[in-house]
Amino acid sequence: MVNLVQTKRLQKYRMALLRFKKMGLKKTFSHSLSEETSVSAVLIRKDFSQCGIRGKRRGGYDIDLLLGELKKIFGHEKEQNIIIVGLGNIGSALVKYEDYRQSNMNMVAAFDIDPAKRTRRYPVPVYSLENLREVIDTFDVSVAILAVPEFSAQETSRYLVENGIRGILNFAPVLLKVPDHVLVNNVNVMIELERLMYHIGVIQD
Amino acid sequence: MVNLVQTKRLQKYRMALLRFKKMGLKKTFSHSLSEETSVSAVLIRKDFSQCGIRGKRRGGYDIDLLLGELKKIFGHEKEQNIIIVGLGNIGSALVKYEDYRQSNMNMVAAFDIDPAKRTRRYPVPVYSLENLREVIDTFDVSVAILAVPEFSAQETSRYLVENGIRGILNFAPVLLKVPDHVLVNNVNVMIELERLMYHIGVIQD
DNA sequence: AATAAAATGTGAAAACTGTAACAATAAAAT
DNA sequence: ATTTTATTGTTACAGTTTTCACATTTTATT
Incomplete structure (x- = not known):
């Protein structure tokens, strides 16, 4: 579903998201993630899009939702x-x-x-x-x-x-x-x- | 001169070459290196070519020469x-x-x-x-x-x-x-x- | 000497990856 | 209610990387 290059980026996003969450944030934007990960905002949106993750136009992405999807993708659910x-x-x-x-x-x-x-x-x-x-x-x-x-x-x-x-x-x-x-x-x-x-x-x- | 992707490959070649040398070999071929590194033989030749490293048609590459060139590229000469x-x-x-x-x-x-x-x-x-x-x-x-x-x-x-x-x-x-x-x-x-x-x-x- | 075989080296094509431009949409401001 | 603004989502494009095909060279064989 996702290839090696994308996987690496998704892992970066995950690290950034965990940090945001720890800071008490609830939602985030492709630009914020871009700044944190040095991946271009467009590419971030594209990656999410391809993984079936949808944001809200002008509303950004829900951090918990994103982390949940990443959890599914990486199988952290299963020990x-x-x-x-x-x-x-x-x-x-x-x-x-x-x-x-x-x-x-x-x-x-x-x-x-x-x-x-x-x-x-x-x-x-x-x-x-x-x-x-x-x-x-x-x-x-x-x-x-x-x-x-x-x-x-x-x-x-x-x-x-x-x-x-x-x-x-x-x-x-x-x-x-x-x-x-x-x-x-x-x-x-x-x-x-x-x-x-x-x-x-x-x-x- | 060489970019990140190439650098990673060159390092792989170097590891393989050191191994070959330890085994007592004097020369090698793009195919042998390919088997050892899982990089395609053509790509290996292209990398070498781009680094100004020349082999001999039908004769392959001289291991010491290759290692010498890689040493120059990676600056192992200087501590x-x-x-x-x-x-x-x-x-x-x-x-x-x-x-x-x-x-x-x-x-x-x-x-x-x-x-x-x-x-x-x-x-x-x-x-x-x-x-x-x-x-x-x-x-x-x-x-x-x-x-x-x-x-x-x-x-x-x-x-x-x-x-x-x-x-x-x-x-x-x-x-x-x-x-x-x-x-x-x-x-x-x-x-x-x-x-x-x-x-x-x-x-x- | 001629031919065959085994390699390198490379230009063109294909595949892959990332960027740019912009349409669509939701929220905010007036 | 309308307009503006900010943000996502996507299509087309550009750039990069890898592979393919094959010409070239050297060595070995007959």
Whole structure:
């Protein structure tokens, strides 16, 4: 229904709307959202229009209505269980995140090869990868955060997919090879920094 | 010279090339890179062509030559100093990263309002934000990683910009408002997870 | 030497994305 | 009640990005 580019924008709108709501506002206008998100007002109206969201001419858009529609689109209505694999620096930080609940996500388990990590020091139970299938089946998990070291990322991702994972948020600096039905989102700090540097023109001067 | 879309692809090529090189390969072909990066072979050739990188007809591309050109484009030749602001969960994890050196980046300092964080437990000195200007001037820093809590992100970013930062890698779930000459790259785990879920169609079934 | 095969490089077409202009409508002002 | 104003919604257009088709070059084969 909506493609990747639009999805990204809708998520921006949602963030802005949540902020507006927190400020006590009830309705908003394409221009206000434009200022907040740096997306042109026309494009915002077009996106809404295409999603079947209607405003009132001269009256703007109802914030709760918009958030409701976005909720439908992104399926926040249904709780989604997720897992995390790898409790190194990044993994440990991510497992302690508390924002998951806000998006109706539920971190149900963590996995690490190091038995020393399998303690109660984390907010979720920590297992060996041997228990992966069991956890996935029990909690109907389809999305995993992958935060293992570079050298084991490809193999681990294969194992995840083998056991039913269809979406991977990958923090390892590796281009994972996965079957067509699996989706990977890469988060790579180095690459983001590099691009930032390139674009602010640090390079030239 | 190259735009954002192309930059992202070039970074992908670079990752693939580094992998090929590690495997001992000397030359490669647009098709091999295509398989590795999921970018079409024609597009890869076009990107290279536009960057003034030439291959040999039937002979493919020389890996070292390609990496050299990419190095020039991304300015890895010159060392870039960066700082990190906020030593919470994520910040602490990022400051311990060791991959910065690979891209010729140098993490020179961290900042946190909590004096308890200002110990020697971190691989770089930790300061109060009062010392920001001093550090920025001394080390000629133009890029910062922002990993403070949501509520203080906007204010902190304003302060960073005021003191000369021109690029921000923002881990706070906030759409920062910054002047035109400043670039922000957002890294938002929730948003990435949501998009992943949306696109694998977890929602529908 | 001639031919075939495997690559690159590129101009034109297609697909996609965003913008501009403006009609339609609702609210506010007179 | 009428006019003005502000805002949405949409159609046509412009720009950007990707793909297609194929010419060109190099290497390998016969």
